[in-house]
Amino acid sequence: MTIQFYWQVPTRGDGRLADAAVKLRGERSNDQPYFTAGVTDPRGRQFNYYDHLHQIGKAAELAGFDGLLVPNDPQGEESWIVAGYLTRNTRRVKVLAAFDSARGSAVYAAKNAVSYQRYSNSRFAWQIATPADAAERRANGDFIDDADIPQRTEEFVTVARHVITETGYSFKGRFFEVLEGGFKGPLSGQAVPQVFLTGQTAADLAVSAKLADVHVFGALPLAELKPHLERLLELSAKARRPVQAALRIDLLVRETAAEAVHDAARQARQQGQTALPDQAGLWALQTPGTGAARATLVGDADQVIATLADYAAAGIRVFQLGAVPALEEAYRIGEQVLPALRARLGLTQQQAA
Amino acid sequence: MAIDIFWRIPTHGEPSSLCNKLHHRGDWSQQEGDHIVHRGLAGGGSDGFNSLDYIAEVARAAEISGFHGGLIPSFPMTDEPWAISSFLARETSTFRFMIAFQPGFLNPVTAARMTASLQRASNGRALFNIITGGGGPAQLWWGDVAPHDDRYARTTEFLDVLRGLWKGGSYSHHGKFYQLENAALPEQLLGQDFPEIYFSGSSDAALVSASQHADFYLSWLEPFDQLKEKFDKVKEKTDKLGRKVKCAVRVDIVARATEEEAWREVRRGFENLTDADKERYARFAQQTGDSVGANRQRSNTPKNLDNYQDFILHPNVWSGFSLLRGGQTNGIVGSYEQVAERLDDLVRLGADSFILASTPHLEEAYRVGEEVLPLLQGHSARNSVLRAVG
Ligand SMILES: Cc1cc2nc3c(=O)[nH]c(=O)nc-3n(C[C@H](O)[C@H](O)[C@H](O)COP(=O)(O)O)c2cc1C
Numbered sequence: 256m257t258i259q260f261y262w263q264v265p266t267r268g269d270g271r272l273a274d275a276a277v278k279l280r281g282e283r284s285n286d287q288p289y290f291t292a293g294v295t296d297p298r299g300r301q302f303n304y305y306d307h308l309h310q311i312g313k314a315a316e317l318a319g320f321d322g323l324l325v326p327n328d329p330q331g332e333e334s335w336i337v338a339g340y341l342t343r344n345t346r347r348v349k350v351l352a353a354f355d356s357a358r359g360s361a362v363y364a365a366k367n368a369v370s371y372q373r374y375s376n377s378r379f380a381w382q383i384a385t386p387a388d389a390a391e392r393r394a395n396g397d398f399i400d401d402a403d404i405p406q407r408t409e410e411f412v413t414v415a416r417h418v419i420t421e422t423g424y425s426f427k428g429r430f431f432e433v434l435e436g437g438f439k440g441p442l443s444g445q446a447v448p449q450v451f452l453t454g455q456t457a458a459d460l461a462v463s464a465k466l467a468d469v470h471v472f473g474a475l476p477l478a479e480l481k482p483h484l485e486r487l488l489e490l491s492a493k494a495r496r497p498v499q500a501a502l503r504i505d506l507l508v509r510e511t512a513a514e515a516v517h518d519a520a521r522q523a524r525q526q527g528q529t530a531l532p533d534q535a536g537l538w539a540l541q542t543p544g545t546g547a548a549r550a551t552l553v554g555d556a557d558q559v560i561a562t563l564a565d566y567a568a569a570g571i572r573v574f575q576l577g578a579v580p581a582l583e584e585a586y587r588i589g590e591q592v593l594p595a596l597r598a599r600l601g602l603t604q605q606q607a608a
Numbered sequence: 609m610a611i612d613i614f615w616r617i618p619t620h621g622e623p624s625s626l627c628n629k630l631h632h633r634g635d636w637s638q639q640e641g642d643h644i645v646h647r648g649l650a651g652g653g654s655d656g657f658n659s660l661d662y663i664a665e666v667a668r669a670a671e672i673s674g675f676h677g678g679l680i681p682s683f684p685m686t687d688e689p690w691a692i693s694s695f696l697a698r699e700t701s702t703f704r705f706m707i708a709f710q711p712g713f714l715n716p717v718t719a720a721r722m723t724a725s726l727q728r729a730s731n732g733r734a735l736f737n738i739i740t741g742g743g744g745p746a747q748l749w750w751g752d753v754a755p756h757d758d759r760y761a762r763t764t765e766f767l768d769v770l771r772g773l774w775k776g777g778s779y780s781h782h783g784k785f786y787q788l789e790n791a792a793l794p795e796q797l798l799g800q801d802f803p804e805i806y807f808s809g810s811s812d813a814a815l816v817s818a819s820q821h822a823d824f825y826l827s828w829l830e831p832f833d834q835l836k837e838k839f840d841k842v843k844e845k846t847d848k849l850g851r852k853v854k855c856a857v858r859v860d861i862v863a864r865a866t867e868e869e870a871w872r873e874v875r876r877g878f879e880n881l882t883d884a885d886k887e888r889y890a891r892f893a894q895q896t897g898d899s900v901g902a903n904r905q906r907s908n909t910p911k912n913l914d915n916y917q918d919f920i921l922h923p924n925v926w927s928g929f930s931l932l933r934g935g936q937t938n939g940i941v942g943s944y945e946q947v948a949e950r951l952d953d954l955v956r957l958g959a960d961s962f963i964l965a966s967t968p969h970l971e972e973a974y975r976v977g978e979e980v981l982p983l984l985q986g987h988s989a990r991n992s993v994l995r996a997v998g
Contacts, residue, residue, distance in 0.1 A: 267796055279796065304796075305729045309698065330794040333718070333725040339694025340729050346656070355718070362751035363713035370691035374660040393789035395717045396769075414751065434748035440685055441621075441635040441659075 258567055258602055260593060261322040261351060262315035262585050263577035264308060264341065265545040266331030271580055280307040280580075304332070305340060311581045312341040315348060318589020322349035324575050326546030327384065329395065335367070342375045350375070351451060353382040353546075356408045357397035361431050365415035369438055372445040382451035382471065383408055405462045406430070412450055412466045419447045451501065455483060464490035467498050469573055474504040474550035476537055477565055484570050501573035502566055505548040506588060507540070508578070512555045519553040537562070542579055556591040563592075564599050611955060611986040614706060615670040615973055616858075616965035617663055617678040619686035626862065626877035626932050626967050633968065634659040636685075659687070664696055666969045667703045673977025677704025679737055679806075679858070679963045684749060690722065697730040705730065706806060706963075708737040711766035712752050712759060717791055719766075720773040724797035735804040737826060738763060740814065743898035756898045760813035761785070767805070767821040774802050806856055806961075810838070810901035819845040824856040824961050828905060829938040831921055832957060839958035856961035857954055860929045860939030863947040863966070863980050867924075870941045877932045878916035886913045889931050905930075905937045924950050933967055948983035955986055 269280055281302040283289055290296045315323055323341055325334045338352035350371075358364060371379035385404050386392050392399065399407060410428040414436075417424045422437030437443070452467040453459070460483070463470035470487055472480060484500055491498040507522075509515035512535040520531050523540050532538055535554030541547040552559055563574065578584035597603070621634025631637045670678050680689035693705035705726070711719070726734040740763045741747050743756045754762060762785045769786050772779045776798045781788045807814075807822035818825045825842045827835060839855045846853040864870040893909040908927045910918040919928035924942040929935065940950045951962060966972035 267794070303728060303731075305698075329721075331796065332728065333721040335690070336694045336722050336725040336729055339691055340697055343660075343695040344698055355715075357715055358718050359714040360712070360751045362749075367688045367691050370687040373687065374658055374691065374695055376656070376658070390790070393787075394791045396715050396786055396788045396791065398787055431751055432748070432753055433751045434745060436749050436751065438684075442685065442687075 256600070256602070257572070258597075258600060259321040259349075259573045260319075261324045261349070261573065261575045262311075262318075262320040262588075263324045263326060263546065263575060263581070264311050264315070264337065265577075265579070265581050266308075266326060266328050266334065266337055267304075268331075268544045269307065269311070269579060269581045270544075279304040281305075307582070308332075308337060308341065309344055311585065312345050312348070314582045314585040315589070316345045318585045319593050320348060320585065320589065322351055322380070324351045324382070324577075325353060327353035327355060327382075328545045329391070331545050338379070339371065342371065342378060347378075349378050349380055349449075351380040351382050351449075353384060353451075355395065355397070356383055356385045356404070356411045357392065357395055357399070361411045361414040362418050362433055362436055364411070365418050366438065366442070368415070368448050369419060369442050369445045372448065373441070377446040380449040380451065382453065383411065384453045403429075405458055408452070408462060409466060416447050419445060453503075457486075460487050460490055463487065463498055464494045464496070469499045469501050471501040471503050471573075471575065472571075474502060474537065474548045474552070477562075477569060480566075481569060488570060499572040500570050501575055502571045503548045503575040503577075505540075505542040505551040505577045506559055506584070506592070507538075507551050507553045508556055508559050508584075508587060508592060510555065512558060515553045515555060519551065542577060544579055546577070548575075548577060556595065559592055560596045560599060563596055567600055609960065609987060611959070611984070612676050612961040613674075613981060613984075614704070614961070614963040615666075615673075615675040615678040615976075616963055616969065617666055617680045617689075617692065618967075618969050619663075619681050619689070619692070620683070621659065622933075622968055624968050626873055627880055629880065633662050660692065660695060662970070663687075663692060664699060666973060667696055667700050669970050669973035670977075671701060671703040673973050674981055675703075675964075675973065675977065677702075677706055677733065677735070679706040680708060681737075682708045682710075682739070684746070690726075693726055693734060694729065697726065697733070700730075700733075702733070704733040704735055706735050706737050708739050708808075710739055710741050710750070710752070710759075711763050712741070712754060713750065716766050716769040716786055717773065717788065720770050720793055721797060723770070723803055724774075724793060724800050727800035727803070728797070732801050735806065737806045737808055738767070738821070739808050740817070742902060756811070757813040760809070760811070760817045764817045764820055767817075771802065806963075808901070810899075810904055812900075814900070815842050815845055818842055819849055819851070819853065822846075822853050824854045826856045826858060826963070828901065828936040829857055829859045829925070829940070830904060831908065831925070831938075832953065834904075835954070836957040843958070854960035855958045856963065857959050858936065858963045859951070859954075859965070860933075860936060861947050861964055861966050861976065861980070862926075862939065862941045863944050863976060865943065865979075867941075867943045867946060870943065874926060874928075874932075874941055875916050878928065881931060885931065889913065892930075908937065944979040945983060947980050948985075951980075952985050 282304050325338045327334045334352045338350045342350045407430045410430045414431045418436045424437045426433045449468045451469040452463045453471045507519050523531050535558045538551050538553050540551040621631040621636035680692055682689050689707040740759045765783045765785050769781050773793050778790045778792050804823045806824045806826045807818040808826045862870045862873050893906050919926050921927050924940050924946050926941045927937045929939040930937045940947050
């Protein structure tokens, strides 16, 4: 059994949890000096948020994660640019870029992906998700009907896969068309990026059984997740193609459960929540910043390890973890959670990339 | 106004000289057992290096040698410029990434976000060479069904949208090719410089689109009077719109200490050609596609392909480059002084910027930066001529 741990890289605002205002670390603005006039600031405008993103990528790699998840956040940096930037500056981790099926030509996406693969020893992967909200889609120049989204995703992945793996490929679908396509010479024979798809509905699961390498579930209590998980594995068995299950979950880990609950409560109050749980466990708490998971696992390291191990026992094979601040927490979780969790699951240290 | 000089990035490998046909820098060599170089140069080795490491060296050579940056072409057999730019943003300092791309291949909101993000990642070093596709079956290979003139209309509309989004605030657009409702770039991505636009395409449709959006109208090298005509035409169209456009030329060069050495390099490359190479070239020369630019390039092919001198169009202008390395046909061959003089001639007839290239791009970036660029007068040449006459 292999289990992979991805770390989410926030494409906007990353900062200390108790900070009400999320800052772009490393970034300075002329109108709002960071220090008072009484203190010189040697940084000038030499750094920006990308210098911090670089630090996060390195931290996750050093702390033993298997991959980086770069979310697709319309309010943040664009995911492929961040992915390329981080890939060149890491050695081993997979880099999973999330994007939208309205991105443009599937052939062009595939061709760009081939360069990413060639330049990274095949560490690039795709997470394709299209917003459920029609207004959000229209702001992205995308006027597709809800009902057509699965079809477009399917055509996108189908075309991309075929132009990467064969030549003389023609396709005429509702959304994409290719004539005698396919990459040649050194652009041929590259690994198709692993395809991650998301969603909880029956239609989402059906598309994943057909197309995905990995299906990502949002964080739910294990008992609620189990029926969906079983359904996915059933559909995947029926389709005779293996689909791994992934869990996107945020963590709030502290030395003691009391500290974790204290910090979680403070964050929940900042978000205007009033009825708060008083113990460790899965909180309906949204991590500030980019692409929050739908829930946060709150507790000390042992508690978090035990819960994640339960998810693994139920069939989760990929964990997409996140926490703020992303740099500091990558180390905390890399040091206090991953080694003990891997040992408990009988895994060797991080998987080879 | 001073002129800007760019270099070019070889995106599908290259040989170690024009006389050598093995593309062993990068992994494009067709030759079995071409192991004369280290795996790192050939790409895809188990030592952790790949062909991007060579490209990175070329980019750093260009920035060290005084070029603004490099044109990064995009063709079916090449690696892709968006990938190269995002990967190399951190390890270069002043090198500007001129991304060749066809607007039709990207959602304009995605493109705006990518561009702004790349500006942030590179400290404002992204710019475009907007291309619109040669058309024919090649266009469908890319998955694009739009016909030639429609593609230029789409290019224009795409750039309208990109500029609209760039201004900030909520932006809606209902056009022929694109619809957007309440689109907006996030605060974090605003305030970046809009990428400078180099624009390539020789048809009338191209000139219409260029006159609206190009900062630099970019052409391959053509016979000088022909080029002047083209530049005058685009400037006239642009003037009518109350805009100003500058012109740029993509030029292959062979510059050596003496003219004799430069021609010797060309002659050797020419003598290494096989009959099959020449037949392939002759077939290409007879083709016509819907790319007006490519057809103009083909129009100067000599009847017989036996003597390299038959390809000389003007003093120091040779039209056989595509025989030696693919790509455009015309280039400048001569001593350092002569190459600089011909480039200054081009400035006099309207060029404000050059994209130069020479094989191999790494060593030649140093040579051209050290030997040719210091001799260029740019627009001060025009002034000195006027003074001499006056
Ligand atoms: C300097 C220059 C560079 C070009 N680079 C590319 C390129 O990288 N990729 C590409 O597909 N076409 C490239 N082209 C082709 C043109 O953009 C255009 O697609 C072609 O000339 C057809 O348009 P036309 O009929 O208006 O000439 C280039 C053209 C020029 C002049």
